[in-house]
Amino acid sequence: MTTPFPSTVVNVVLDDVAVLMPAYNGQQDVERTLASFVESAPVHVLIVDDGSTPPIVAPTLPGVLIEVLRMPVNGGIERALQAGIDALAERGFKYAARIDAGDLAAPGRLAKQRAYLEAHPRVAAVSMWTQVVTRDGRPLFMLTPPAEPRALRRTRFFRVPLIHPATTLRIDAVREVGNYRAKYRAAEDLDLFLRLMERYDCANLPELGLYYELNEGGISATKRRRQVRSTLALQLRYFNPLNLYDWLGLAKNLLHFLTPYTMLQRIKRSLFTAHTA
Structure with a gap:
């Protein structure tokens, strides 16, 4: 069984970790996100500029080393x-x-995740709990997926197994299973996680690692039906009829397909309010 790694990290080394941020326009958002990293060692960043107009410019930030990789067109x-x-x-x-x-990254996120991966060589991806916020920073609800690899495998279709922008990946494992791919558009993260789980473990640190901005113009909103269709295809590809959570996850995703996006967000917010009241 994989156990959580202590929150306190000593002898911090981040030379083998790089922040990977794809970006299409949104220069101000890029700068605000990169400025949120607070670590005890220099932070390396690779921005993949996916054909922005004008091109993304690397901001100058203390303790942050940034490279921009420009894609020729928006792909x-x-x-x-x-x-x-x-x-x-x-x-x-x-x-x-x-x-x-x-x-926005929570302080020390990179050091904590790197330490966990160093201590658990069979873990290919580790994520963290995430606070969902509005564009102006108001908290909405927390995403708290299970920490243990066994629980993640069991509930992978019923609950989001790993929060993609809060995840640190073992690069050689990602490439071993075929890297990111466009076969399941708008669900590229789940596709990758499922392939990683076939050969490795995945886990979550049960503490805050990210403030996730609920952007009405993001992929989950503008490409929602494509995302749901891709998720359904993945659920059918990996479906285990002996796992109750696979059935529950299938029903949940079908409900998402039929429920308008704005109504779904209102339901999530009301459930969170009821839970914390």
């Missing part, structure tokens, strides 16, 4: 992430810490 997040993973591997990095423009 979508799946291809941007694939190119980013390959570029980081070529540069000798061991871990890729995902984040999206507009989200």
